[in-house]
Structure formats: structure tokens, C-alpha cells
Amino acid sequence: MTGFIRRGHELTADVVEAPDVCIIGSGAGGAVTAARLAAEGLDVVILEYGGWFTNQEFSLDEAVAFPQLYMGRGAWSTKDAAITILQGRSVGGSTTINWTTSYRTPERILAHWRDRHGSTLDEATLRPHWDAVDQRLNISEWPEDLANANNQVLFRGCRELGWQVHHLRRNVKGCLNSGYCGLGCPVNAKQAMGITYVADAVAAGARVYANVHVDRLVRDGDRISAIEGTVLQQDNENPTGVKVRITPRVTVLSAGAIGSPGILLRSGIDPNGQAGKRTWIHPVGGIPAIFDEPINGFHGAPQSAASHEFIDRGAGKIGFFLEAPPVQPLLISGAHSLIGEQQADFMTKLPHVAIVIALAIDGLLDSEQGGTVGLKGGGVPTLDYDVGPALQETLAASTRAMARIVLAAGAREAMFMHATGPVRLTSEADLHKLDGLSYGALQHPMFTAHVMGGCAMGSDPASSVVDPNLRHHHVENLFVVDGSVLPTSLGVNPSVTIYGIAHWAADAVAAAV
Amino acid sequence: MRRARADSKPPTGWADAHTVARRAVSRCYRRRVASRRTFLKVGLGGSALLALGGLGLGLQSSALVEPLRPLKALSPQRYAVLAAFADAVLPSRGGLPKPRDVGVAQLLDDTFATLDAITVQEIGQVLDLLESPVAGLLLDARTRPFTQLDPDEQRALVTGWSRARIPVLRTAFRALFGLCGAAYWSATQLRGPLGYPGPQPWLLAARELSREQAAGASSPSTAPAVPGTPAAPAVPGTPADPADPAAPEPTP
Numbered sequence: 001m002t003g004f005i006r007r008g009h010e011l012t013a014d015v016v017e018a019p020d021v022c023i024i025g026s027g028a029g030g031a032v033t034a035a036r037l038a039a040e041g042l043d044v045v046i047l048e049y050g051g052w053f054t055n056q057e058f059s060l061d062e063a064v065a066f067p068q069l070y071m072g073r074g075a076w077s078t079k080d081a082a083i084t085i086l087q088g089r090s091v092g093g094s095t096t097i098n099w100t101t102s103y104r105t106p107e108r109i110l111a112h113w114r115d116r117h118g119s120t121l122d123e124a125t126l127r128p129h130w131d132a133v134d135q136r137l138n139i140s141e142w143p144e145d146l147a148n149a150n151n152q153v154l155f156r157g158c159r160e161l162g163w164q165v166h167h168l169r170r171n172v173k174g175c176l177n178s179g180y181c182g183l184g185c186p187v188n189a190k191q192a193m194g195i196t197y198v199a200d201a202v203a204a205g206a207r208v209y210a211n212v213h214v215d216r217l218v219r220d221g222d223r224i225s226a227i228e229g230t231v232l233q234q235d236n237e238n239p240t241g242v243k244v245r246i247t248p249r250v251t252v253l254s255a256g257a258i259g260s261p262g263i264l265l266r267s268g269i270d271p272n273g274q275a276g277k278r279t280w281i282h283p284v285g286g287i288p289a290i291f292d293e294p295i296n297g298f299h300g301a302p303q304s305a306a307s308h309e310f311i312d313r314g315a316g317k318i319g320f321f322l323e324a325p326p327v328q329p330l331l332i333s334g335a336h337s338l339i340g341e342q343q344a345d346f347m348t349k350l351p352h353v354a355i356v357i358a359l360a361i362d363g364l365l366d367s368e369q370g371g372t373v374g375l376k377g378g379g380v381p382t383l384d385y386d387v388g389p390a391l392q393e394t395l396a397a398s399t400r401a402m403a404r405i406v407l408a409a410g411a412r413e414a415m416f417m418h419a420t421g422p423v424r425l426t427s428e429a430d431l432h433k434l435d436g437l438s439y440g441a442l443q444h445p446m447f448t449a450h451v452m453g454g455c456a457m458g459s460d461p462a463s464s465v466v467d468p469n470l471r472h473h474h475v476e477n478l479f480v481v482d483g484s485v486l487p488t489s490l491g492v493n494p495s496v497t498i499y500g501i502a503h504w505a506a507d508a509v510a511a512a513v
Numbered sequence: 514m515r516r517a518r519a520d521s522k523p524p525t526g527w528a529d530a531h532t533v534a535r536r537a538v539s540r541c542y543r544r545r546v547a548s549r550r551t552f553l554k555v556g557l558g559g560s561a562l563l564a565l566g567g568l569g570l571g572l573q574s575s576a577l578v579e580p581l582r583p584l585k586a587l588s589p590q591r592y593a594v595l596a597a598f599a600d601a602v603l604p605s606r607g608g609l610p611k612p613r614d615v616g617v618a619q620l621l622d623d624t625f626a627t628l629d630a631i632t633v634q635e636i637g638q639v640l641d642l643l644e645s646p647v648a649g650l651l652l653d654a655r656t657r658p659f660t661q662l663d664p665d666e667q668r669a670l671v672t673g674w675s676r677a678r679i680p681v682l683r684t685a686f687r688a689l690f691g692l693c694g695a696a697y698w699s700a701t702q703l704r705g706p707l708g709y710p711g712p713q714p715w716l717l718a719a720r721e722l723s724r725e726q727a728a729g730a731s732s733p734s735t736a737p738a739v740p741g742t743p744a745a746p747a748v749p750g751t752p753a754d755p756a757d758p759a760a761p762e763p764t765p
Contacts, residue, residue, distance in 0.1 A: 060712040333694035344604030
């Protein structure tokens with residue numbers, strides 16, 4: 001069968017298909033799974049909620065790109081609006097808009113999963129899959145001398161303090177170091193799913209239907225008998241009137257850590273009450289700093305440096321890792337709560353602003369519950385995330401660490417954007433100003449770009465959604481293959497973990513057909 | 514005998530009426546919601562407090578503003594509240610375009626028209642809460658709608674919400690603040706004041722080159738049904754922007 005990608009407006013008649021496998025979602029999990037299954041000769045259909053945009057169609061204008069390529073049209077957050085959620089929605093999912101940082105899963109995390117969650121994954125099992133992914137996505141070293149000035153701040157500050165810092169690996173080929181990873185790579189240098197594994201799957205006969213909202217999985221006993229969906233307009237949530245009904249032998253849910261549990265809940269498939277529980281987000285706080293010299297952090301690869309100095313802070317404490325974001329106007333407009341003149345003063349210094357971010361490694365403490373995905377009216381999934389005391393302590397510690405980094409790197413002024421007003425620091429002598437502040441939800445800006453968990457893999461059906469081979473505990477022809485199966489967060493950017501797990505899990509999915 | 518409490522004396526004026534109202538809200542808040550954490554979990558959607566926003570909206574008229582073009586998602590009243598909020602939080606100094614000149618509320622109306630109805634309804638409730646004189650009486654000691662306050666009063670009010678003790682007010686502030694900031698600062702006319710040049714001209718040239726290469730090299734054997742997926746172009750000698758420290762480097 002000839003493969004294709006169809007946009008919603010191109011579908012004029014109801015879509016009725018009976019493939020071997022239907023994969024819901026075309027991001028890091030769904031695309032890799034689809035390519036492997038299609039390569040084995042299986043008949044594959046992919047349903048993608050978002051649209052399909054080529055590099056020629058990516059707008060490099062944030063005002064256009066965010067509505068096109070991000071969940072919630074770029075206006076998505078946790079239920080209390082405290083934490084902005086950056087998650088992709090287009091063919092390629094979040095890989096279309098991620099910042100390309102590529103880490104394999106740390107062994108200490110895999111060991112934690114084996115010890116505490118009944119996972120069977122270890123480095124030796126995943127290594128051949130990661131090697132294959134590395135080759136397909138050209139994941140390779142990104143030398144430090146290509147780092148932009150914003151990332152050089154992180155390198156320099158850490159070294160001044162004697163802290164660990166390292167350069168990164170990235171999934172790029174022919175990267176021009178422009179800085180527009182987050183808006184869709186304009187020259188296809190980023191090896192995102194749309195131009196790699198999705199294209200491979202299509203070349204092998206897979207059919208991709210974009211702009212399809214999956215309304216529900218139809219459960220018949222211990223099997224999924226059908227997937228019902230609605231075709232949406234490319235530019236809004238309005239239905240075109242075309243319906244989708246897929247009756248696959250096996251269904252793979254790869255809609256991400258909010259979408260996948262959302263579909264299970266919308267379909268009434270939650271026999272043990274675990275769908276959407278224990279959702280992890282690497283909660284992110286940041287410190288902007290003003291430098292005398294130009295930083296121009298809006299250009300250049302968004303991420304070239306990271307520090308793992310604080311990933312293990314001892315028993316009972318949540319670790320964090322340090323990275324840098326792109327310093328582009330829309331993103332930075334949410335990195336403060338400044339009003340009026342103060343906002344003008346800060347934003348118009350944009351070329352001189354550097355930012356360090358700290359990502360908390362949530363999910364490893366027994367006391368943590370994580371976030372919960374639920375449904376609001378109309379079946380729209382929403383994430384409720386409580387920033388508890390352990391995370392508040394981490395946010396306080398990471399804020400202090402970030403301030404020290406930018407000051408050590410030579411910042412004229414570091415700014416902690418607290419809700420009660422900006423806290424300005426010009427030297428280490430000012431660090432005491434960070435003491436005694438309240439940290440956490442709605443106390444200062446926070447965001448997440450890594451949504452994980454919610455359909456955890458595990459050996460115990462009472463505390464997980466899928467088994468160690470990613471098959472649903474209670475539905476035999478349903479697999480979940482995406483970031484939602486992670487039992488905890490990772491302490492590193494998650495894309496390569498998801499690629500590797502999907503590449504590995506495809507064998508189990510194929511065997512179930 | 515029940516001990517007399519200082520707050521049980523009858524109100525004698527506007528300030529006392531407001532104090533009593535605040536205490537009523539506070540008691541209601543304590544009774545109906547067990548803890549701050551529980552209240553936070555209510556979020557934007559289901560908050561009982563948001564229901565206040567529906568009260569009293571018709572008692573005093575809002576100061577409406579003329580939209581630049583027909584509204585797609587907001588009512589004229591909600592549009593006016595959003596425009597006033599944008600004016601209150603965004604910069605107003607010389608050298609920067611005014612939020613109304615950028616059309617912040619209009620841009621957000623366009624965005625809301627692309628969202629699901631439930632989310633738009635939640636945003637509408639927040640705008641109603643901001644405008645309602647009944648909510649204003651209870652929360653902010655005012656009897657006039659938000660759109661009828663003078664600019665200094667509006668800015669003071671939203672500043673208060675940004676650090677309010679009642680979490681849902683901070684939630685409301687954060688939601689509207691994020692929307693307005695994103696719409697304003699991502700507008701192309703802000704690039705000059707920001708010192709943000711936008712995409713480098715050589716990057717746009719490289720994209721155009723990749724399109725031409727794809728057209729020239731298209732082969733039926735390479736995923737013919739997936740348009741626009743050429744390999745990354747080789748762009749030798751891509752012109753560097755001397756003002757840009759992150760000008761293109763050869764790929765390692």
C-alpha cells in the first residue's frame with residue numbers, strides 16, 4: 001500500500017481503515033514504533049492530533065509558530081496556570097520543536113526503575129536500539145566552541161565555581177546554528193520525526209492522518225475493537241465534519257504524557273485508577289541576568305551546555321540539572337511578572353539577557369505524588385501539578401545555584417522574578433536576599449518542556465498502567481509507547497529515552513499482531 | 514457567654530462594609546475549602562470564586578472599546594476587560610507601541626477562536642471576575658467595574674492580584690498576564706525596541722536554497738508522498754552576519 005501524510009482539510013470522506021496497527025501520535029514514541037513496524041511489513045496507520053508542516057511552512061515568527069506547533073496553541077499550562085507547558089502538537093510531536101539535546105537514560109535511573117517499579121530495562125538491552133537511533137538521527141557531539149554566548153555563560157560560571165559542566169549531543173545534520181529549533185527547523189537540519197522516522201514509515205507504506213482528534217478507544221472485553229476520531233480544521237479545534245473509524249488488530253497509544261492518559265480516561269479505560277497518576281515534569285525555574293556585553297541569546301543553538309553538579313543532593317532531597325533556554329521574545333515574556341515600566345526596562349535589554357534554567361528531577365522520592373492528568377469539560381485533558389515542600393526546597397537551592405553561576409560568569413545583575421517583586425543581585429554578598437522567600441507555584445515563573453509518566457510501566461498492575469513490555473495490564477491488544485510510560489523523571493532531556501524505548505518495544509508490538 | 518468579637522460590630526460606612534464582606538469571603542473560603550492546597554487544585558475551571566464574576570455584571574456598564582475588526586470569540590464586554598488588563602500590565606512609555614496599537618486584545622481574540630470552547634469559557638470567567646463590581650466589592654474594595662477605573666487604579670489592582678493571598682487571583686493574573694505578554698512582545702513591531710533582529714537573512718536564504726534543491730533533486734523513490742522533506746542543505750560559505758555572534762559555523 002502506498003504511504004502518505006494527509007492533512008485534515010484534504011480528507012473529504014470518512015476515514016475507515018483496518019490496519020495491523022494504529023498508532024495514536026507521531027512524536028518520539030509513535031514515529032519510531034511506526035517506522036520499525038512498517039519496515040517489518042506490517043500495515044500501519046498513524047493518527048496525529050496536530051497539523052503537518054514542512055520546513056518551508058515553519059514560520060520563524062513566534063506569534064505564528066506557537067499556535068501552529070504547540071499544544072494549547074502555545075497557551076498551555078498546569079490547571080492553576082502556575083507552570084507553562086511547552087509540548088509539541090504536529091506531525092513529529094515535540095521533536096518538531098524541541099531544542100535537540102540528546103541524552104541516553106542514566107543507568108542510575110534505569111536501576112531505580114528495575115528496583116522500584118519492576119522494569120526490565122537496562123543499558124545493555126537498550127544500547128543496540130540507541131545505537132540505531134543515533135545513526136538514523138545523526139546524534140553526535142556538539143562541540144563547545146559552537147555554543148552561543150548564553151550557553152557560554154553556563155560553561156564559564158560553572159567553571160569559575162569549580163562545578164561540573166559539559167557540552168551536549170544533538171540530533172542535527174548540517175546545523176547552521178541559527179537558534180530556531182523551537183519554531184521548527186527551517187532547513188531540516190534537526191532530525192525531527194517528521195523528516196526521519198515518520199518519513200521512513202510512510203516510505204514503507206504507513207498512512208498518516210493529521211488533524212485527527214481521537215475521541216475514544218472502543219473497548220470490547222479485554223480488547224480495543226475500534227478507534228473513533230474527528231477530523232479537525234488545521235487552524236482551530238472545529239471539526240470538518242469528517243469522522244475517523246479505525247479497527248486495528250493492535251493499538252499503540254503514543255499521544256504523550258498528557259494525551260495518552262487523557263485518551264484512556266476519555267475512553268473509560270482506567271480499571272485500577274492509575275491512568276494519569278504520577279506525572280512528572282522536570283519543573284523548571286530560571287534566573288535571567290543582565291550582562292554589559294551583548295549575549296544575543298535569541299540566536300545560536302538553544303542548548304549547548306549542561307551541568308549535572310546537583311543531580312544527587314543526598315537522601316530526602318530532589319536533585320536538579322542546569323541548562324540554558326533560547327532567549328526569544330515570546331518565551332522570555334513569560335519569564336517574569338514585571339508590570340509596566342519594570343517590564344519595559346527588562347524586555348528592552350533582551351540582547352544583553354542571559355538565562356540559566358534549573359530542572360528538578362521529580363519522581364525519585366517515595367514521598368512524591370507528582371502531577372495528575374484529569375479531564376475537564378468536553379473531555380479536554382488537563383494537568384494538575386502540586387509543587388510540594390520537597391520541590392520548594394529544591395527550587396530555593398537551584399535559584400541560589402543559578403544566581404551564583406551568572407554572577408560568577410560576570411553578570412552585572414542577576415534577577416529572581418519573584419511575584420512580590422524582582423530580587424536583584426549584583427554579587428555573592430546579595431545571595432542572602434534569596435533567603436526567606438516563598439518558592440513554588442505562583443510564587444515565580446515556572447515552566448516544563450518534559451512531560452513524563454501518567455501511564456507508568458511496571459510489574460504491579462495496582463501501581464502501573466502498562467506491563468514491563470508496555471502492554472496495557474488489562475487490554476491485551478493495547479500498548480502505550482511514549483514518555484507517559486516512564487515511572488519517574490530522568491534527570492536528562494527525555495527524547496532519546498523515548499526513541500530507545502520505542503525502538504525496543506516495537507518487537508513486542510509486532511509480536512502481538 | 515459568647516465572647517464579643519471586634520469584627521462583630523455593625524458596619525458604619527463603606528470601609529466597614531468592605532471589611533465585613535472580606536471576612537464573609539474569608540469565612541466562606543475557610544469553610545468551603547479545607548486548605549490552601551485544595552483550593553489551588555480547584556484551578557481556573559471550577560473555582561466557586563469565579564462564579565462571583567457572573568454577579569453584578571449588568572449593574573454598571575463596562576467602558577467598551579471599539580475592536581479593530583469583528584470579534585471572533587470574545588463578547589464586547591470581555592474584549593474591553595482584556596484590553597484594559599493589557600494596558601494595565603504592559604508598558605506604556607514612549608518609544609514602545611501601546612498595547613492597543615499592537616492590537617493585543619484583538620490578537621488574543623483571534624487565538625481564542627482557535628481554542629476549545631471550555632478553555633475559552635474559563636478565560637471568559639476570569640475576565641468577568643475582573644470586571645464584576647460584586648467581586649470587586651468583596652475582593653478589592655471597589656464598586657466600579659475594572660474598565661471604569663482610572664489607569665493607576667487598574668494597575669494597582671492587577672499588581673495586587675499578582676501577589677494576592679487568595680491563590681485563584683494569582684492564577685487569574687498569571688493566566689491573563691502570560692497571554693498579554695506573549696501577544697505583545699511577539700509582535701513584529703516590537704522587534705526594534707527589543708533589539709531582536711528576528712531570523713537571520715542568511716537563514717531565510719538557506720531555506721530557500723533547500724527548497725530549490727529539493728525541487729531539483731526530487732526522486733520518486735524517496736518518500737514521494739511526504740512533501741518538503743529534503744536532506745539538510747549544504748550551504749557552503751553562508752554569509753555570516755557580522756553583528757551576530759552566533760553566525761553559522763561549519764557543522765562538525
